[in-house]
Each structure stands twice: as C-alpha cells, then as structure tokens.
Amino acid sequence: MGPVNGTLVTEAGDVSWLRSDIALAAAARRQAAQLARGICLPEERVARVELCVTEMATNLLKYAHDGSLALRVVRARGNAALECLSLDNGPGIDDVERALRDGASASGTLGIGMGAIGRLADVFGVHSLRGRGTVVCARFWADGQVPAAGPVEAGGLTRPISGEQVCGDTWAVRTVDTAGSAGLLLMMCDGLGHGPLAARVADRAREAFRDSRNTSPTAVLEDLHRGLRGTRGAAAAIAFIDFAGRRVQLSGAGNITALVGTGDTRTGLLSLPGIVGVQLPRPRAFEAAFPPGAALVMHSDGLSDRWKPADFPGLFTQDPAVAAGQLLNQAAVRRDDAGIVVALHRQP
Ligand SMILES: [Mn+2]
CATH class of the missing domain: 3.30.565.10 (Histidine kinase-like ATPase, C-terminal domain)
Structure with missing residues (x-):
C-alpha cells in the first residue's frame, strides 16, 4: 500500500x-x-x-x-x-x-x-x-511522451564500488500533498559497507520510504529506522521541500552530505551522529531557504564533500540527471559505493 x-x-x-x-x-x-x-x-x-x-x-x-x-x-x-x-x-x-x-x-x-x-x-x-x-x-x-515537469525537478544516480554489481547507496523522491503542505520528500541512504548486504539495506530503505505515511523529515527518518531494524544499518537523510514556503527541511543521521546551492553560495544542512536501523538519537531537523534557481544536493561519502557550486557553472540549469551525473563524475572517490540525489527549483 x-x-x-x-x-x-x-x-x-x-x-x-x-x-x-x-x-x-x-x-x-x-x-x-x-x-x-x-x-x-x-x-x-x-x-x-x-x-x-x-x-x-x-x-x-x-x-x-x-x-x-x-x-x-x-x-x-x-x-x-x-x-x-x-x-x-x-x-x-x-x-x-x-x-x-x-x-x-x-x-x-x-x-x-x-x-x-x-x-x-x-x-x-x-x-x-x-x-x-x-x-x-x-x-x-516508452510512449515518446515527455511527462510535464513540476516546479521542482529531482533525479539521482548511484554507482557501486568497482568489482560489485549492486549498490548500497540509494535514493527516492515522493510528493507530499496534504491540506497543510505541498512539496517533495527526498531520501538519500548509504547502506553500511558494500555488496549484496548493503544493497539489501538500500532495498529496505526505499520500501520504508515508499510506505511511510509521514511527511515531516524527522518522522520519515524514524520510519526508516524501524524499517532498517535487523539490517547492518545506514547513514540516511530525509529532506522536505516546501513549495509555498520555499524552504527545505532536512533530518539526517550519519555521514550524508546535504547542501543547498544558490548561485555561488552553499548552505550545509547538518546530520546528527547515528546509524539508522541500529542506533538513532532523537532526530532533529535543520532548515534553509530554497528560492527559485536553488539546488538541493544530497550525497553519500562515496563523493568528496569538497566540491563547490562555483566550480560547476551552469550545472543547476540542467536536467537533474545531468547535474547528478556530473557531480558524481567529478567528485566520486571510487573506493566506495557512490550515490547522489539532486532537486532543482526551476525559475518561475
Ligand atoms: Mn559509503
């Protein structure tokens, strides 16, 4: 369901x-x-x-x-x-x-x-x-028809560590549409280790994210924690982009890099220590403005976090798959699974 x-x-x-x-x-x-x-x-x-x-x-x-x-x-x-x-x-x-x-x-x-x-x-x-x-x-x-894009477009990409066919990093995006709020929920999850056991964590994370009835990032992160019990656990972050408020709220645990890029500036969104599915401290949410033209980027430690939006002129006007692809292409560390998800607020 x-x-x-x-x-x-x-x-x-x-x-x-x-x-x-x-x-x-x-x-x-x-x-x-x-x-x-x-x-x-x-x-x-x-x-x-x-x-x-x-x-x-x-x-x-x-x-x-x-x-x-x-x-x-x-x-x-x-x-x-x-x-x-x-x-x-x-x-x-x-x-x-x-x-x-x-x-x-x-x-x-x-x-x-x-x-x-x-x-x-x-x-x-x-x-x-x-x-x-x-x-x-x-x-x-499949049918040659390109689906209409919303105000915020999202996409991601994963690449397993060399030698593995399956990836422990994963991502997902779903809409929120309630009386109180409309927006987009995003998940970035890095199953600990790599190979089939980490990929199983990733499968379970997507399932928990799909099945969650919650809309706030802290509550969805707790749902993920319950869904990942019995696995080796993960670093994960959940973001909510509020369309009307033009803000992004993020709740994460473990090593996921999350930032909002606007023009040349980057605003980091903090995750707390912890292992989702194993040991999760009470989640907290951090917020940032998300104006038109802004990009939300969330990625695992399979990418270096030292890149700057200023090093990628024009990237965030591209399709989110191109943006995710170029960041992975330039920043992946190669000795780990790599995963990234990008959401782009289109100019009105
Ligand atoms: Mn990793």
Whole structure:
C-alpha cells in the first residue's frame, strides 16, 4: 500500500555501468536494446536508442579515452524511460552550442555526433567542463511522451564500488500533498559497507520510504529506522521541500552530505551522529531557504564533500540527471559505493 498523502515520483533502480573499452559500443547496444524492449519501446525507437549509444561509445573511445556509459530504466509518475548517460573525465567540449549546431566541437573532437544524439532523444542534456570532463544524457520515453515537469525537478544516480554489481547507496523522491503542505520528500541512504548486504539495506530503505505515511523529515527518518531494524544499518537523510514556503527541511543521521546551492553560495544542512536501523538519537531537523534557481544536493561519502557550486557553472540549469551525473563524475572517490540525489527549483 502506498502513502496516503503523496505518490512516488522516482527512485533509484538498477544501473548498468559499462567502462570504456573496444567492445563498449557493441556491449552498450545489446544492453540498451534489451532494456528498451523491456519497457516496450517500439522497434523503430529501439533502433534510435542503439544509434544513440553507438555515438556515445564512439565519442568516449575516440576522444575521452576513459569514461563510462550508465544505462538504466527510469520511472516517473507511472511512465518509464530508457536513460543513457555518458560520463568522462576527458578534455571537455569548448563550445557546446556549436557542437550541437554543426556536429563538431570548436576543437574538432568530442562534440562530433552530439547534435545527432540530441535529435534522436526525447530529452537531451549535456554539461561540459573544459579539461575536466563531460556528461551527456539522452532519455527515451516508452510512449515518446515527455511527462510535464513540476516546479521542482529531482533525479539521482548511484554507482557501486568497482568489482560489485549492486549498490548500497540509494535514493527516492515522493510528493507530499496534504491540506497543510505541498512539496517533495527526498531520501538519500548509504547502506553500511558494500555488496549484496548493503544493497539489501538500500532495498529496505526505499520500501520504508515508499510506505511511510509521514511527511515531516524527522518522522520519515524514524520510519526508516524501524524499517532498517535487523539490517547492518545506514547513514540516511530525509529532506522536505516546501513549495509555498520555499524552504527545505532536512533530518539526517550519519555521514550524508546535504547542501543547498544558490548561485555561488552553499548552505550545509547538518546530520546528527547515528546509524539508522541500529542506533538513532532523537532526530532533529535543520532548515534553509530554497528560492527559485536553488539546488538541493544530497550525497553519500562515496563523493568528496569538497566540491563547490562555483566550480560547476551552469550545472543547476540542467536536467537533474545531468547535474547528478556530473557531480558524481567529478567528485566520486571510487573506493566506495557512490550515490547522489539532486532537486532543482526551476525559475518561475
Ligand atoms: Mn559509503
């Protein structure tokens, strides 16, 4: 049974990570086509997906040297889409606008094919940092219809520690719509350790978050604590974005980084010590303003917390999957599961 006062917007699912090597294009085509058919994309659109990942793989191999593709099914408000993300730490694209227009970057390298990917996909986004890397996102909705976006858009991404197929980091987003308040609830959860036992914590956390009837972050965190009893436990944080009040409230325990970025400033939101599911002190909530243009970012310790919004010009005007992808791409520490969820308050 779902929550009475809200519906699930989106949550972490399985992500296929494919590292850049000579077999990347073929492997990505096979994997992407299988996922696309799994959500009943018509064959004509499966062919588009295959073209898209071929372009992405070719770009990574030729120009970025090292990078990866992340393929996944995303679900939002009852619809499903196949999403293809390309992440690299290559030279970047000098002039993204130009690369999209005439199919060649100013340096004649990484941007080739970018315009083609943009024309193939239902939703397309690219964010590039010179000398630091590029993230490209192409999304194909099963029915070709892009769902209407709300005032706050959210998305996330997880990547398991190298050598593991499953991830202990997870995230989820659901709406709150009661007489008193309308907004978005977000969860970021880092199951202790990694591998299948940590992934089980992550599954249970998403379940507890979905089933919670509560709307305040402290109460949802306590529901998570009950849901995770008997597991090895997790660091977790719950945030509530109040649409009318333009504020965000956060309650967390353990090592989850949470901050609101507006322009060049970042306001940290504190979590208390504790292990959700094992030992949770009385939760407290911390608040920050969340004006239009603001970004809420929550991530596990699989990402360094030393990044600054000022180092990512233009990132928070992008699709949340691109923003999450670029932050993970630039800040992941690689010796741990990595997980991040981002909510962006669109300008009215
Ligand atoms: Mn961790």
